[in-house]
Amino acid sequence: MKTINPYNGKKLEEFKEDNSAQVDKKLFVAQQQFKEWRQTSYEHRAKHILKVASLLRSNSDKYALKMTQEMGKPISQSRSEIEKCAWLCEYYSEHAERQLQNEYVDTDHFKSYVSYEPLGVVLAVMPWNYPFWQVMRFIVPALMAGNVGVLKHASSVMGSAQLLEELFLDAGFPKGCFTNLIVGSKAVEDIIKNPIVKAVTLTGSKPAGSAVASTAGSEIKKTVLELGGNNALVVFSDADLDKTVETCVAARYQNTGQSCIAGKRLLLHKDIANEFMKKFIAAVKDLKVGDPEDEDTYIGVMSREDLAEELEELMNKSLKMGAKLELGGKRDKAFYEPTILTGVTREMPVFKEETFGPLMAVTTFETDEEAVELVNDSEFGLGVSLFTQDLEKAEKLVSRFDDGAVFINAKVASHPALPFGGTGISGYGRELSHFGIREFCNVKTVVIDS
Missing domain, CATH: 3.40.605.10 (Aldehyde Dehydrogenase; Chain A, domain 1)
Incomplete structure (x- = not known):
């Protein structure tokens, strides 16, 4: 060994x-x-x-x-x-x-x-x-x-x-x-x-x-x-975009995306999708990628080359099904660029399966009902994040998710004083x-x- x-x-x-x-x-x-x-x-x-x-x-x-x-x-x-x-x-x-x-x-x-x-x-x-x-x-x-x-x-x-x-x-x-x-x-x-x-x-x-x-x-x-999980990040039309972008970048790319509680599916209201994506792509581009021992590095190398290969396969299958590559997508052994796919539908592997690495799958929605359906269209049930300034609406939505955690205007995280765990698979x-x-x-x- x-x-x-x-x-x-x-x-x-x-x-x-x-x-x-x-x-x-x-x-x-x-x-x-x-x-x-x-x-x-x-x-x-x-x-x-x-x-x-x-x-x-x-x-x-x-x-x-x-x-x-x-x-x-x-x-x-x-x-x-x-x-x-x-x-x-x-x-x-x-x-x-x-x-x-x-x-x-x-x-x-x-x-x-x-x-x-x-x-x-x-x-x-x-x-x-x-x-x-x-x-x-x-x-x-x-x-x-x-x-x-x-x-x-x-x-x-x-x-x-x-x-x-x-x-x-x-x-x-x-x-x-x-x-x-x-x-x-x-x-x-x-x-x-x-x-x-x-x-x-x-x-x-x-x-x-x-x-x-x-x-x-x-x-x-x-x-x-x-x-593990396939957590959704739901951004409603009234969200504070700058704060939400910052939170979503950390939710997806911390630990080089290798986290069960990472936000892997980004669900954007169509009214703010374009503006949000401009800010989000710019923020991801600014992440320092390199030697994990470098103090300034934010995204290092994936833990094993075979895991990077699995992520690449999920991406390529989704691209063939119509997803659009907005950023990244290249792999060099265990290195995997910070990647963003848009136009993701619920049939695609990057939506249905857990992407354990630095890849964000982006989908849009028009109504609250559609957002709830997209979040729940998963076998996983670890956590979901909702971003909105309408806290009353957000709290009313909490009971509609079967996940083990719902975070409002924050990324899913573990805290010693709060129970941690999920439902489903x-x-x-x-x-x-x-x-x-x-x-x-x-x-x-x-x-x-x-």
Whole structure:
């Protein structure tokens, strides 16, 4: 198993894959540690989590560089990811105890309440696009709830995975609280079937989610799945165009477009479409494209060449169906120019499928009803953004979308205090907030009579 820098193609590191005996030993250590960790106080857990936050900030450059070299994320965005992870630690260190306190219920019994207790060893199967954040938003609430975690990270960011395990050990967590498994995807099924593993969380593709959910289902184990999105950005005729352009550029092209919550379908009211597109194209042209380690780079290289090829194929199929190339469209190995397609219809691949890279698909609409229909014409259901100065109208539209999130005059984003997750083939379950920390808890009813 080896990691490759997608910017220059150079090998970074090699890792010897854990065999089944080594995996079993790591799981056993995690199980034994859980028996002790679950007995610790919230104060004790929070102290260690805050140490993680401190170490993240003091070693931000090291962690950011590792992510940038392994998957091509622009270095400034890598540092922002590290800071967000520290923020997450601070959030749960402050709120976890309150979120998991006993909830007393008025019944005809002498006393009755609901308690939240940890399940045990939780397996996380994580992707490469946010190598630290995706992992942290699982492990931090899991540990604060009294669980322990084992990680199967994407092979292409195994160096980041190793740094994460070292981070928690350096913060004083006992061995077994957070364990990195150096394994490929073929090993996941057997790991899920191991009786030590009590639950699974996965962020990734629909096929990966389906496989994990099927195996976990056969073992009657809890799962949380976050499987990507095809988010729409809906710009109504009364939107503040300058602010909206700025937000939409960030929504689509941040992280080189490789984000589940990226705004991938831009829906413009026909009355402002021409004016908006002039501003939007100009703004995208101004984005600095280049070496991910350059401080000024906004769009780097895609994580792998095969992913860039898949994006190119979706674009070419859509062009043959009548879409118009307004900007970009060229690929050089894993480099993919910031691209804009207009005249996109709902039958085209760039409208129907998740475009995981720097490509925006633009469609126009005439009525609010048509806009709603276009947004909902998707198997995904992660999020939608509405841009308008008529906030009353926007809030009335919220209930017409099945997505897990609706953002008004803002791009869809994750926040520690808000639940994150989707519907449809975007998955099920929630991360973050009190909903996320309770996902891997036994919601226990306690009744006492005198």
